[in-house]
Amino acid sequence: MSFVYEKLMGGKQGMVGLIILSALILVVFPMFLDSFRLNLLGKYLTYAFAAVSLVLIWGYGGTLSLGQGIFFGLGGYAMAMFLKLEASSPENTAIQSTPGIPDFMDWNQITALPWFWEPFSSFSFTIIAILVVPTFFAFLIGSAMFKRRVGGVYFAIITQVISVILTVLIVGQQGFTGGINGITDLRTLNGWDITSDSAKNIFYYVNCVLLIGVIVLSRWVLTSKFGRLLLAIRDKEDRVRFSGYDVANFKIFIFCLAAMISAIGGAMFTLQVGFMSPSFVGIVPSIEMVIFAAVGGRMSLIGAVYGCLLINFGKTVFSESFPELWLFLMGGLFIAVVMFFPNGLAGLWQDYGHYVTDRFTAIKNKILNKSTPSNDSAKKTLPETELS
Amino acid sequence: MYSNTDYTLAVEGLTVSFDGFKAVDDLNFYLDKNELHVVIGPNGAGKTTVLDLICGKTKATSGSIKFLNQELTELSEHAIVRAGVGRKFQTPSIYENLTVLENLEVSYPQGRGVFGALMFKRTQTVLDKIHEIAREIMLETELDTEAGLLSHGQKQWLEIGMLLIQDPQLLMLDEPVAGMSVKEREQTAELLNKISMGRSVLVIEHDMEFVAQIAHKVTVLHQGKILATGDMAEVQNDPNVIEVYLGH
Amino acid sequence: MDGYTYSELGAILAMQGFAGISLFSVLLLMALGLAIIFGQMGVINMAHGEFMAVGAYTTYFLSYLTETYFPAFMPYYFIFAIVVAFIVAGILGYFAEFILIRHLYARPLDTLLATWGLSLIMQQSFRSMFGAREVSPTLPEWLMGAYQPTEMIDIPINGMFVLGLTAVVTLGVFYLMFKSSWGLRVRATTQNRVMSGAVGINTKKVDRYTFALGCGIAGIAGAAFTTIASTGPTTGSLYIVDTFMVVVFGGAASLFGTIASAFSIAQAQSIMEFFMSGSMAKVYTLFALVLILMFRPEGLFASKVRR
Numbered sequence: 056m057s058f059v060y061e062k063l064m065g066g067k068q069g070m071v072g073l074i075i076l077s078a079l080i081l082v083v084f085p086m087f088l089d090s091f092r093l094n095l096l097g098k099y100l101t102y103a104f105a106a107v108s109l110v111l112i113w114g115y116g117g118t119l120s121l122g123q124g125i126f127f128g129l130g131g132y133a134m135a136m137f138l139k140l141e142a143s144s145p146e147n148t149a150i151q152s153t154p155g156i157p158d159f160m161d162w163n164q165i166t167a168l169p170w171f172w173e174p175f176s177s178f179s180f181t182i183i184a185i186l187v188v189p190t191f192f193a194f195l196i197g198s199a200m201f202k203r204r205v206g207g208v209y210f211a212i213i214t215q216v217i218s219v220i221l222t223v224l225i226v227g228q229q230g231f232t233g234g235i236n237g238i239t240d241l242r243t244l245n246g247w248d249i250t251s252d253s254a255k256n257i258f259y260y261v262n263c264v265l266l267i268g269v270i271v272l273s274r275w276v277l278t279s280k281f282g283r284l285l286l287a288i289r290d291k292e293d294r295v296r297f298s299g300y301d302v303a304n305f306k307i308f309i310f311c312l313a314a315m316i317s318a319i320g321g322a323m324f325t326l327q328v329g330f331m332s333p334s335f336v337g338i339v340p341s342i343e344m345v346i347f348a349a350v351g352g353r354m355s356l357i358g359a360v361y362g363c364l365l366i367n368f369g370k371t372v373f374s375e376s377f378p379e380l381w382l383f384l385m386g387g388l389f390i391a392v393v394m395f396f397p398n399g400l401a402g403l404w405q406d407y408g409h410y411v412t413d414r415f416t417a418i419k420n421k422i423l424n425k426s427t428p429s430n431d432s433a434k435k436t437l438p439e440t441e442l443s
Numbered sequence: 444m445y446s447n448t449d450y451t452l453a454v455e456g457l458t459v460s461f462d463g464f465k466a467v468d469d470l471n472f473y474l475d476k477n478e479l480h481v482v483i484g485p486n487g488a489g490k491t492t493v494l495d496l497i498c499g500k501t502k503a504t505s506g507s508i509k510f511l512n513q514e515l516t517e518l519s520e521h522a523i524v525r526a527g528v529g530r531k532f533q534t535p536s537i538y539e540n541l542t543v544l545e546n547l548e549v550s551y552p553q554g555r556g557v558f559g560a561l562m563f564k565r566t567q568t569v570l571d572k573i574h575e576i577a578r579e580i581m582l583e584t585e586l587d588t589e590a591g592l593l594s595h596g597q598k599q600w601l602e603i604g605m606l607l608i609q610d611p612q613l614l615m616l617d618e619p620v621a622g623m624s625v626k627e628r629e630q631t632a633e634l635l636n637k638i639s640m641g642r643s644v645l646v647i648e649h650d651m652e653f654v655a656q657i658a659h660k661v662t663v664l665h666q667g668k669i670l671a672t673g674d675m676a677e678v679q680n681d682p683n684v685i686e687v688y689l690g691h
Numbered sequence: 692m693d694g695y696t697y698s699e700l701g702a703i704l705a706m707q708g709f710a711g712i713s714l715f716s717v718l719l720l721m722a723l724g725l726a727i728i729f730g731q732m733g734v735i736n737m738a739h740g741e742f743m744a745v746g747a748y749t750t751y752f753l754s755y756l757t758e759t760y761f762p763a764f765m766p767y768y769f770i771f772a773i774v775v776a777f778i779v780a781g782i783l784g785y786f787a788e789f790i791l792i793r794h795l796y797a798r799p800l801d802t803l804l805a806t807w808g809l810s811l812i813m814q815q816s817f818r819s820m821f822g823a824r825e826v827s828p829t830l831p832e833w834l835m836g837a838y839q840p841t842e843m844i845d846i847p848i849n850g851m852f853v854l855g856l857t858a859v860v861t862l863g864v865f866y867l868m869f870k871s872s873w874g875l876r877v878r879a880t881t882q883n884r885v886m887s888g889a890v891g892i893n894t895k896k897v898d899r900y901t902f903a904l905g906c907g908i909a910g911i912a913g914a915a916f917t918t919i920a921s922t923g924p925t926t927g928s929l930y931i932v933d934t935f936m937v938v939v940f941g942g943a944a945s946l947f948g949t950i951a952s953a954f955s956i957a958q959a960q961s962i963m964e965f966f967m968s969g970s971m972a973k974v975y976t977l978f979a980l981v982l983i984l985m986f987r988p989e990g991l992f993a994s995k996v997r998r
Contacts (some may be wrong), residue, residue: 119800205988208799212935213981219932219979227970280554280563287538287549294536294602298497298550299524301611308557336933342807349804382815382872389808393801394794 062073104320739987746913
């Protein structure tokens with residue numbers, strides 16, 4: 056495990072993995088994908104925030120959160136509320152019986168903007184809210200649970216119930232939230248048309264840079280003593296507690312960090328997709344985020360991104376051509392990952408990747424030997440490329 | 444009701460009951476500085492429960508535990524550790540996936556808060572301390588070994604080292620030589636004699652030969668109560684003890 | 692609450708109470724199965740709702756067969772369907788344990804993911820076999836109608852039938868788990884697997900039959916469910932969270948706790964539903980549960996154990 060830890064998290068290999076990922080999403084994909092596909096990819100990459108957050112809380116923290124959809128949703132809704140208010144200027148909504156409020160409120164006979172919507176007319180407040188509200192919410196849940204030593208299965212179930220509560224609340228209070236359809240028809244960000252191709256392209260790059268930033272931040276956290284303590288807590292919680300640490304605080308912190316990361320993903324989702332709805336908050340998206348992380352490898356930050364891309368790509372391809380098969384495949388994937396590949400893609404790469412790199416090295420040596428026959432050290436100096 | 448004392452540890456009237464069953468019953472017990480005190484007793488006598496009570500893992504039903512005149516029963520587990528109480532568990536409890544060095548580093552008493560741990564740096568002071576402790580527990584050559592690969596005896600030592608690095612005033616060891624070879628036992632006895640200088644050590648042990656080697660004082664626990672206390676010879680000749688150990 | 696007279700309020704309370712009884716029965720039947728699987732075995736069976744759906748679809752299928760080929764048998768098929776639902780769901784559970792669950796006993800969080808995968812597969816199978824539309828079996832005449840003790844109160848007969856069924860199953864489970872030698876073996880295995888193996892209990896067999904029993908009871912819940920609502924491919928997933936809450940709230944290993952908790956959750960939900968929208972009733976119910984569980988994480992009726 057310390058092997059995984061060393062190899063995946065830091066050092067040369069970690070760097071190489073990060074560079075490959077950055078090159079892929081920043082250079083290769085934009086080169087070969089049209090604007091529509093790139094936007095789709097950008098949408099997938101917003102889920103990757105949630106998957107990365109699950110590597111932190113589940114892979115390293117050992118606590119399965121089935122509530123990452125809550126935070127993804129909170130971040131997304133905060134952004135959507137701002138955009139919706141901007142789209143609902145009195146001029147745009149002149150035909151409503153109460154101009155100046157979002158259309159769905161008007162449809163639900165609401166005549167004034169609810170108090171909790173007011174501050175979202177400020178962009179800076181919205182940005183702060185995206186980061187702070189989900190984190191604070193996670194802090195409340197985390198403090199209540201971890202201080203009382205609720206963990207494992209119970210934590211998973213309770214976070215799941217909270218995501219159900221939030222979904223039902225959003226759907227039920229449609230006058231305040233837009234209900235089942237969500238908050239739609241978002242047009243501009245500070246006057247800038249977000250539906251144009253150029254805006255979408257820019258959001259894609261912003262999203263990529265944020266994602267890479269989040270991975271680097273997470274890596275820094277995991278390589279610190281904090282990261283080693285997380286692993287230690289996961290494996291021997293009592294030993295850590297009786298070494299003088301307040302274990303709950305560590306869990307609360309990583310849960311809050313995971314919440315904030317998911318929320319950033321949610322906000323970026325709203326920007327790129329142009330709406331937010333309760334179907335990204337509840338049980339199903341929350342558990343799908345877990346499978347992204349599981350397929351990528353629950354111990355690998357970069358693996359989680361690949362897992363996320365792979366599954367969403369599969370989902371798009373299959374649900375276009377064989378919608379019937381997709382659920383079978385997805386179900387089978389859950390089972391297979393748990394039973395046969397608990398470390399996901401990253402684990403596969405660890406176990407079998409050296410076949411690829413050895414071959415690669417052999418070919419390279421062959422070439423090198425042809426040109427400079429006396430180059431013995433070629434194999435030694437060639438960095439082993441790590442996917443994850 | 445409870446008085447201040449000069450003892451490192453003063454346990455008075457300590458009782459814990461689980462649904463009416465009294466695992467520890469009105470226990471009074473004192474531990475001096477520089478004293479290595481061994482608690483023995485048949486299975487189910489409440490030995491491990493006493494350690495659990497002192498380190499806060501189990502909450503007392505009534506009674507007081509004073510450590511350097513500070514009441515421990517009101518403190519949380521990590522606060523008790525920070526006050527200077529270290530505890531080794533019955534089965535070696537180490538982080539198998541981390542190296543010996545990382546195990547000791549994680550136990551190093553600095554960066555114990557969330558942000559402290561994020562900012563913690565492996566300075567020369569930290570490394571020096573780790574090497575010093577590793578030498579003491581005879582694992583200096585194994586610093587880069589993954590802890591899971593150590594022998595059972597070495598794991599026991601490592602856990603003791605993880606406590607020593609925090610320099611506790613009271614060290615509690617639950618069966619420190621379980622599963623050790625004869626040679627390892629001797630080395631452990633030597634280690635315990637060395638580390639009891641300047642602090643108090645409370646040991647639970649079954650192996651009487653080993654107890655005789657290390658104990659300054661012995662307490663025999665039976666059904667949650669103290670049966671006898673004194674030096675090894677006194678305890679061995681106590682008729683009550685003989686009754687409990689040999690009578691049945 | 693103005694606008695209602697006391698006698699009206701009483702009638703509302705009684706009728707919503709009886710509406711709550713149907714929900715209570717289904718929740719309790721679901722929770723009994725889950726209490727065995729989760730409470731006793733520690734397996735988080737996210738596919739439990741789908742085993743209920745298996746029972747419901749079995750009932751529907753039998754109703755269809757009976758109606759088409761043996762119309763004369765219609766008044767009696769439902770009783771028969773309950774038994775078949777139990778058997779079919781039980782057999783599926785038996786195989787699920789054999790193929791999937793038994794490899795994962797040491798990893799409870801992973802059972803959650805794997806059984807979620809199983810639930811996806813089962814949902815899609817329902818869709819492929821019975822279509823995406825909701826279906827309902829034709830219920831026998833004697834289950835229809837209502838009993839009217841006063842002018843204002845209607846008590847549906849199907850509700851009373853389901854309540855009776857639930858009582859029978861609950862007693863059966865109680866007897867099986869706490870009075871029979873088989874139940875003793877189950878409890879021994881769940882408390883100390885190694886020791887039970889050592890004293891000669893075939894723990895693998897016990898696990899498999901316990902899981903099958905839990906799923907079978909979910910099947911009965913499905914048969915009961917058809918009397919109060921129609922069944923679609925995702926019906927099961929609508930009840931799984933509530934069922935988990937019932938089990939956790941009741942204290943995972945306590946049968947009495949499970950009954951009390953199913954009753955209070957179903958009644959709270961059903962009575963609140965009259966005064967506000969169904970969704971807000973659900974929000975308040977679940978929110979109250981989460982709050983209570985934060986203060987009593989071990990549930991209402993958990994037993995104290997010396998750690």
